[in-house]
Amino acid sequence: MAQMKVRKAVFPAAGMGTRFLPATKATPKEMLCLVDKPLIQYGVEEAVAAGCTEIIIVTGRGKTTMEDHFDKSAELEASLEARGKTALLEVARSVSKLAKITYTRQPEALGLGHAVLMAKELVGNEPFCVLLPDDIVDASTPCMKQMVEAFNETQSSILGSEVVEGDAISAYGCLDCTPDAANPRLLAVKDMVEKPKPGTQPSQNAIIGRYILTPRIFEMIETITPGAGGELQLTDAIKALLQHEKVYGFTYEGKRHDAGDKQGFLRATVELALKNDKLGPDFRSWLKQLPL
Ligand code: UTP
Numbered sequence: 187m188a189q190m191k192v193r194k195a196v197f198p199a200a201g202m203g204t205r206f207l208p209a210t211k212a213t214p215k216e217m218l219c220l221v222d223k224p225l226i227q228y229g230v231e232e233a234v235a236a237g238c239t240e241i242i243i244v245t246g247r248g249k250t251t252m253e254d255h256f257d258k259s260a261e262l263e264a265s266l267e268a269r270g271k272t273a274l275l276e277v278a279r280s281v282s283k284l285a286k287i288t289y290t291r292q293p294e295a296l297g298l299g300h301a302v303l304m305a306k307e308l309v310g311n312e313p314f315c316v317l318l319p320d321d322i323v324d325a326s327t328p329c330m331k332q333m334v335e336a337f338n339e340t341q342s343s344i345l346g347s348e349v350v351e352g353d354a355i356s357a358y359g360c361l362d363c364t365p366d367a368a369n370p371r372l373l374a375v376k377d378m379v380e381k382p383k384p385g386t387q388p389s390q391n392a393i394i395g396r397y398i399l400t401p402r403i404f405e406m407i408e409t410i411t412p413g414a415g416g417e418l419q420l421t422d423a424i425k426a427l428l429q430h431e432k433v434y435g436f437t438y439e440g441k442r443h444d445a446g447d448k449q450g451f452l453r454a455t456v457e458l459a460l461k462n463d464k465l466g467p468d469f470r471s472w473l474k475q476l477p478l
Contacts, residue, residue: 191313192313192334195240196243198244198318199243221462226252230287233330236330239286244302245292258282259282292304299410299422314401316399317330336369336434344398344436348392351390356384358392359392363389371439373436373437380419381414
């Protein structure tokens, strides 16, 4: 069989963002600004760096600012050009030139699995990435690029994974898995448990918001019934996929921030601001003089 290539990335972005209220009452969570750009842009840049040329964003009501963000802004560009602000003009232009972006809507937030299903026609019969935009992964090689390289070896679905120590694993989907002999970052998945009770976890390997899935996942989503919270859970569909195909976990190199959570967002802001070439040095000196 011909080698399958990953070209498309799906961004489920139709959730309600309740953990971040009131900020997310009228502003999409994915448009919250981390240092100097919205969360969703970090994800899109990561997918592009991984070789994806087609981006599919699953949106819902009240999410149009996302479309405006990635669209050409003729007025803004004309104004920056007229004032000779060439560096800022380049920044504005580069956002709209990142990739080919298509939008599809999820009429109701019926779960992550349901959101992914909304992209079925646009994805077609090929493997694709899923990136949850509120998981920000800071890594020297972008997380999805690492995963695409692993997919090129395995040609199987791959779930981004990290080791979460102790009972904190109970907040995550957890893998029952064994490390691959040839590549210890790859974990052969036997089963998955959503939010295991403390002490019952099969491993400390948590699933994070990065996936590469084979197109058979759509068939699986169509067969599962609503799970936790009455939602169609992507984890349930991946469990069903395990009955037909190999699935791997992948322990990526890097650091993840849960920017969909207030505390996680604050931490990500400080860490990424400190690393920012332009803002970092001043920000560091300012932080140091705070009476902490
Ligand atoms: P989350 O559970 O983190 O997002 O889903 P949420 O539901 O918006 O947030 P809280 O928990 O209420 O604060 C992960 C991703 O899946 C998308 C979300 O937009 C988010 O990017 N999602 C979730 C959908 O697109 N549709 C859904 O039905 C559920």
